[in-house]
Amino acid sequence: MEAEFNTEEEIVFKHNQAELEEKIRNIIKDGIDTVQILADFDMTLTRDRVGGEKASSCFGALTHSGLLSDEYVEKNKKNYEKYRPIEKDPHLDLQEKEALMEEWWEKECDDIINEGPSHEDFMKMASSCKIYFRNGISELLEIRKDVPMLVVSAGIGEIIKASFEVLTNDIDTNLSSLKNFSIVSNLGVYEDSKIVAFNQPLVNVMNKSSHVKKFIDAQKELDEENHHHLRGNIIVMGDVIEDLRMIDEISYDNIIKVGFLNNLEVDSHLEEVYEKHFDIIIQHDGNLYPIISLLQLFAGEKMSHGDKLPDDFR
Ligand code: MG7
Numbered sequence: 001m002e003a004e005f006n007t008e009e010e011i012v013f014k015h016n017q018a019e020l021e022e023k024i025r026n027i028i029k030d031g032i033d034t035v036q037i038l039a040d041f042d043m044t045l046t047r048d049r050v051g052g053e054k055a056s057s058c059f060g061a062l063t064h065s066g067l068l069s070d071e072y073v074e075k076n077k078k079n080y081e082k083y084r085p086i087e088k089d090p091h092l093d094l095q096e097k098e099a100l101m102e103e104w105w106e107k108e109c110d111d112i113i114n115e116g117p118s119h120e121d122f123m124k125m126a127s128s129c130k131i132y133f134r135n136g137i138s139e140l141l142e143i144r145k146d147v148p149m150l151v152v153s154a155g156i157g158e159i160i161k162a163s164f165e166v167l168t169n170d171i172d173t174n175l176s177s178l179k180n181f182s183i184v185s186n187l188g189v190y191e192d193s194k195i196v197a198f199n200q201p202l203v204n205v206m207n208k209s210s211h212v213k214k215f216i217d218a219q220k221e222l223d224e225e226n227h228h229h230l231r232g233n234i235i236v237m238g239d240v241i242e243d244l245r246m247i248d249e250i251s252y253d254n255i256i257k258v259g260f261l262n263n264l265e266v267d268s269h270l271e272e273v274y275e276k277h278f279d280i281i282i283q284h285d286g287n288l289y290p291i292i293s294l295l296q297l298f299a300g301e302k303m304s305h306g307d308k309l310p311d312d313f314r
Contacts, residue, residue, distance in 0.1 A: 015275040023254045023279070024297060027233045030253070032299040036231035037144060037291075038212065038246050040238040041153035041160050041185070047132045047285045048239075048262035054130075058155030059108070061129035068115045075111055079104060087205060098206045105154070105204040109186060112156070116194040119158070126162030133167060136288030141168075141178060143295055148180040148231065152212055152246050154205045157185030158195070184215050205240075209248035216250060235294060241277050258282065258291065 014020050027035060039045055042057040049055055056064060063073050083104040086097060117125075141149075153160055160183055165175045175181075186202055188195040203211050216230045232253035236246055239260040247255060259278030261270060262285070274281050280290060296302070 014280055016279070020256070020279045023256055024294070026254045027256075027298050028300070030233055032147065032295065034231050034233045034253070035147050035295070035298050036234050037147060037149040038234060038236045039149065039151050040240075040243045040246075041151050042155050043239040043262055044237050044243070044260050045133060045137060045151070045288075046163075047134055048260075049285060050130065050132050055132050056130035058131070058153070058159040061125045061131055061159045062112065062117075062156065064129060065121075065125040067117060067121050067125060068112075072111055072115050076108065079107055094206075101204045101206050102202070105186075105202045109198045109202055113195060113197060116196070117158075118193045118195070119162075119190065120193075122156075122158040122162045123165065126159055127166045129159075131159070131163050133163070134285065134288050136292060137167065138170075140288045140292055140295075141181075143292055145179055147295060149182075150212070150215065151181075151183045151185070152203070152208050152243075153183070153185040154203045154208065155185060157183055157187035160185055161187070182215070184211050205242050206245070208243070209245045209250075212246050213249040233298075235291060237291070241273070244277060256280065256294065260286075 043055075046057075047055045059076070062068055063076050083100065086092065086100050087104075089097070151160060161175065164178075164183075168175050168178065184203065186198045189197040189199065201207070230250055230252070234247065234252045234255045235258060236244065236255060237258045237260070238244060238246070239262055241259075244257060257278045258280045259274045259282070261274050261281050261283045263270060271281070282290060
């Protein structure tokens with residue numbers, strides 16, 4: 001479901017306007033047919049807060065659903081308290097961190113399998129939980145029809161799929177009719193309509209790069225004409241620096257990195273850090289119109305949401 005209100009301030013911040021303008025010019029020259037979107041899900045396509053209250057993530061949708069046992073909820077909480085500080089620790093040895101994150105995701109996914117929810121359960125969780133897409137999601141899905149979009153998430157693919165199903169039902173289309181749209185995440189395997197496994201290896205916060213590479217390679221083998229061959233010009237979207245790992249193992253011509261900075265009130269230094277890594281920063285729960293504006297520019301159209309990008313391009 002798309003949030004109907006957007007009270008928070010929306011700020012788009014460009015740290016190096018000249019560099020961004022050059023990339024935009026290059027991509028306009030190459031044309032919209034060379035563009036591809038790679039996007040994280042939780043707190044990137046979705047909001048961090050609604051009405052001052054923390055919105056849900058994929059994992060939160062499970063724990064708050066009331067559809068899984070108290071034991072599961074308790075275990076999940078304990079694991080979160082143990083592993084979340086490790087995830088956030090910038091000083092930890094990377095290999096050690098990768099191993100611990102793998103361990104966390106394995107435990108968590110085993111626990112979900114033990115609960116054995118069905119596809120219908122995931123649909124119920126997605127429609128009742130507090131996952132809210134950012135404003136502009138429907139327009140973005142519509143306008144990017146011929147632009148391949150790959151959602152790459154360490155969350156739960158079943159919740160992501162169900163959230164998009166709820167959204168696309170709302171806008172009178174359906175998920176399977178979304179062209180050039182794929183999800184790389186922790187998707188389930190079902191038997192007798194219960195989830196019995198997750199596809200391996202699991203996607204965690206540290207290994208998105210190998211999953212993107214694997215996806216692109218598999219697509220290449222499947223169909224030489226397939227639009228999901230990685231196109232040369234990429235818009236990559238994420239809410240944490242680690243999301244930029246998505247592009248670590250792929251080559252590209254131009255890349256526009258869009259960062260969603262949700263936690264500014266928690267750490268005012270983050271803006272500086274994000275400035276170093278991203279070309280465009282959308283603060284708080286800003287909407288997705290800057291991405292739509294970029295696509296309009298690349299398609300040679302006049303921007304209808306034109307107040308967010310360099311003056312020259314309006
Ligand atoms: N994340 C990862 N795991 C869990 C979990 O078991 N419970 C909760 N509440 N959150 C979890 O979308 C990826 C994000 O999901 C969180 C296994 C991680 O903090 C990660 O950044």
